[in-house]
Amino acid sequence: MRKAGDQAWQDPTLEEWPDNDFRIFCGDLGNEVTDEVLADAFRKYPSFAKAKVIRDKKTLKSKGFGFISLTKQDDFIRSMREMNGKYVGNRPITMKRSQW
Numbered sequence: 001m002r003k004a005g006d007q008a009w010q011d012p013t014l015e016e017w018p019d020n021d022f023r024i025f026c027g028d029l030g031n032e033v034t035d036e037v038l039a040d041a042f043r044k045y046p047s048f049a050k051a052k053v054i055r056d057k058k059t060l061k062s063k064g065f066g067f068i069s070l071t072k073q074d075d076f077i078r079s080m081r082e083m084n085g086k087y088v089g090n091r092p093i094t095m096k097r098s099q100w
Contacts, residue, residue: 018049022076023098024068026088029053031062033089038066041088045079047072067098 026038039051053066070076076097084095 018069018071021069021071025096025098027065027094028091029062029064029066030089030091042068045070045075047075
């Protein structure tokens with residue numbers, strides 16, 4: 001169930017993500033970064049589960065951010081230290097713990 005303002009709705013895409021994961025917001029992604037490119041950057045972490053670049057529904061262009069899911073806290077901490085500011089595609093990414 002998702003909520004925004006006074007509205008609540010069922011979002012089936014949330015079921016694609018692992019329960020109780022450590023999710024990372026990745027910002028400053030270039031248009032060339034796909035789900036696969038983002039996933040390749042984080043596959044070195046054993047608990048990597050999913051990567052998703054958020055795209056405009058009409059144009060399919062990247063909105064410039066995405067999310068990474070890791071299932072172990074140690075990998076989450078390590079990836080935040082190692083990958084924040086590293087180049088993924090043509091730009092260095094900005095990472096924060098996701099509130100979503």
